[in-house]
Amino acid sequence: MERTSHPEDSGETGNTETLSDIRSRVIDKALAVFAILMIPALIISIARTIYTGWKSLYYLQIVVVAVLGLVILLRRKLHTETRVWIVLISCLVLAIGGMLQFGLLSASGVIFSTACILATVLLGERAGAGFLALAATVTLAVVIILRNRLADHTFDVFTYLSHPVSWVGEALALLLFTGVTVAVMGTVRRALLRTLRSLSSRNAELEQAYTSLAAEAAERRRLEEEKQQFYRDTIGSVTDGKLRLVDREETTEVLRSAEVHSAITDPESVSGARGQVKDFCTGKGLSGDNLDLFLVGVGEDMTNALKHAGGGEVAMGSAEGAVWVGVSDTGPGIPTLALPSVAFRRAYSTKASLGMGYSIMMDVADRITLSTGREGATVILTKLIGKEKPCLSLDDLSDTW
DSSP states (O other), X not given: OOOSOSGGGOSOOSOOOXXXXXXXXXXXXXXXXXXXXHHHHHHHHHTTHHHHOOOHHHHHHHHHHHHXXXXXXXXXXXXXXXXXXXXXXXXXXXXXXXXXXXXXXXSHHHHHHHHHHHHHHHHOHHHHHHHXXXXXXXXXXXXXXXXXXXXXXXXXXXXXXXXXXXXXXXXXXXXXXHHHHHHHHHXXXXXXXXXXXXXXXXHHHHHHHHHXXXXXXXXXXXXXXXXXXXXXXXXXXXXXXXXXXXXXXXXXXXXXXXXXXEEEOXXXXXXXXXXXXXXXXXXXXXXXXXXXXXHHHHHHHHHHHHHHHSOEEEEEEEOXXXXXXXXXXXXXXXXXXXXXXXXXXXXXXXSGGGTTHHHHHHHHOSEEEEEEETTEXXXXXXXXXXXXXXXXXXXXXXXXX
């Protein structure tokens, strides 16, 4: 991993750039190099007329330099895409013209390489591959043309290679186009480093925020568990164990041992399920007022599930001289803060229309097991079989139907 404290990496930190921003900076860097070196390169190139004579390539070079100069002056007014394509086309024109005029003695290879790098960085790898294929095609075409003597160089190759102007020209061409490449890649590198530093900083901030949120969530869960446990202990103590607030796992385990199941989805299904409960309890030996009162409590339990959650599941079972009926739903459950009122306040309900529901269940059942949470609520009413006649009758209960 490179250190980011090098002098060349200095600059703005903490600010990510868009792709458009980076492309604009890259092409501006390329234009800056052209602005510095293209006039000296043009002068040296034209100076080759001393021993090569005037070539049409020189017209192309003058036009390209003029175009690039105009682009440099108007770069703030031209769209990034426009600047990119002007630079790339200029490189292609110079490379193709140089190869046709001077063959492999020209700087076309360096120019083609620069165009391929610029196209890849600014337009993507497909564009880079396209420029590379074009460079190979042009080179092959020139070889075929010269091989078949369809064209010939009209200058002395030895003089061209040995003349100082040629060496200076090649040096300037190399400096110009490799300078463009270095400037472009350097700009991309700095942009990537800035982006990586910014992303690293944001990642650290997100990790810190996640840690804080996780700690806060854990603390809330702990407080909720403590509150639930307090309510369990308090409600169990005040009701002498008649109402037990338990975890969902415990009620689920009880429901697994059910002997009869029924679904409630509408008032008619509630009536049908109530009939099934009556038949089941009668078959287990529950009768008389105990049965009738227990059915009222079970009816309230099923009505709660229907009105709170749109329905639920009814399970019936027996154990240790008692019958039990459990009603489970997937509704919102009973809010933790409402549990004391459900247990101790008569006529309290989490929905106004439920009236005396919970207080009736407390009166008619020998034991109530309740689990509640975001995943829903389960209420299991247990009635002892053979218990002495109850101290209240149906007439003592409020009419909630």
